[in-house]
Amino acid sequence: MATDLDRTMIYSRNAFGPGEPETVCVEHFEGAPLSYMTAAAVVRLKELAAAAAVLPTTTRTIEQFRRIELPGAPWPYAVTSNGGNILVDGAPDPSWRAAIDAAVRAGGASLAEVGAALRSRVDDSWVLKYREADGLFCYLVVDPAGVPDDFLAEWDQWCRERGWSASRQGRKIYTMPQAVCKSRAVAEVRTRLRAAGDLEPDAPTLAAGDGALDAEMLAAADHAIRPRHGELEELGWDHPGLTVTTATGIRAGLEILDWFTAALAARLPALARGAVAEPAG
Structure with missing residues (x-):
C-alpha cells in the first residue's frame, strides 16, 4: 500500500475542508503545529501498518519527511523526494540514489x-x-x-x-x-519485499494520491484511490479502476484508509475480526 502524504494522509488547517473533526497534530515546524490527521485516521493507519506493508510515498525531502510523526512508525521503507530517495529503516539507500542520479544525467x-x-x-x-x-x-x-x-x-x-x-x-x-518518479521507487520496494518474503507474490499494489506527481503511481497500481480534491480533481484525472472518495478535505484521509482496510480484509478475513495478520500487501 503506497500512499502520498500531504493532502492525502495529512492536512494543514487550511486544507481541512468543512466541519471540525477531532484531529491529532502529526507535524510541528519551528515549534508550531503544521499537519494533522483525524483521530480516527490515526487509529486506522496504526492498524494497517501492523497488518500490512504500508509505504509512505512523498515528494517531501528527507528532512521534511522526518518532521512528521506518522502513526505506524517505524517504517522499514519510505519513499521521499518524489522517488529520488528510498529510506531503509530511516536511512537513505545509497545504491538507489546513485542509480537515480545516473538516470537523471542520462x-x-x-x-x-x-x-x-x-x-x-x-x-x-x-x-x-x-x-x-x-x-x-x-x-x-x-x-x-x-x-x-x-x-x-x-x-x-x-x-x-x-x-x-x-x-x-x-x-x-x-x-x-522524468527519471524521478514515485512509481519506480514503489516498484523497487515491492521487489525487495517480495524477495525478502515479506510480501506475497500475488499481493496487489494499492496506491493513493492527490497530485499530478502521483498520477503515474496511481496508474501503475493494481487498484488506486484519490481524494475528491487536489490537483488531480481539478484536472478531472481518471484511470480504469480508479476510486474517488466521497469526502473532501481531511475526512478524505480516513475514507482512503477505510478503502485500504477493506481491500486488505478481502484478502485477510482475520483482519476484519480484529486480528493482526502477516504482511500481505
Whole structure:
C-alpha cells in the first residue's frame, strides 16, 4: 500500500475542508503545529501498518519527511523526494540514489541548468520562494493569483524537451526530472519485499494520491484511490479502476484508509475480526 502524504494522509488547517473533526497534530515546524490527521485516521493507519506493508510515498525531502510523526512508525521503507530517495529503516539507500542520479544525467539537462532557466523566467511579483530539493529537483512557492496564465504550459514544454516536466500543486510549481518518479521507487520496494518474503507474490499494489506527481503511481497500481480534491480533481484525472472518495478535505484521509482496510480484509478475513495478520500487501 503506497500512499502520498500531504493532502492525502495529512492536512494543514487550511486544507481541512468543512466541519471540525477531532484531529491529532502529526507535524510541528519551528515549534508550531503544521499537519494533522483525524483521530480516527490515526487509529486506522496504526492498524494497517501492523497488518500490512504500508509505504509512505512523498515528494517531501528527507528532512521534511522526518518532521512528521506518522502513526505506524517505524517504517522499514519510505519513499521521499518524489522517488529520488528510498529510506531503509530511516536511512537513505545509497545504491538507489546513485542509480537515480545516473538516470537523471542520462535523461537530459542538469538541475543547475534547469534551475538557472527557471529563475530567469520568474520574478518576485508572484514568486515567493525558489527551492532545490535533495539535489534532485526544484520548485517555486508562488502567489497563485499572480502566476501568468501561460507560464506553466510554456515552462513544461521547455522542460519536456530536456527530460524534465513541470506541474503545479496548490502554491507550489514543481520542476522534476522524468527519471524521478514515485512509481519506480514503489516498484523497487515491492521487489525487495517480495524477495525478502515479506510480501506475497500475488499481493496487489494499492496506491493513493492527490497530485499530478502521483498520477503515474496511481496508474501503475493494481487498484488506486484519490481524494475528491487536489490537483488531480481539478484536472478531472481518471484511470480504469480508479476510486474517488466521497469526502473532501481531511475526512478524505480516513475514507482512503477505510478503502485500504477493506481491500486488505478481502484478502485477510482475520483482519476484519480484529486480528493482526502477516504482511500481505
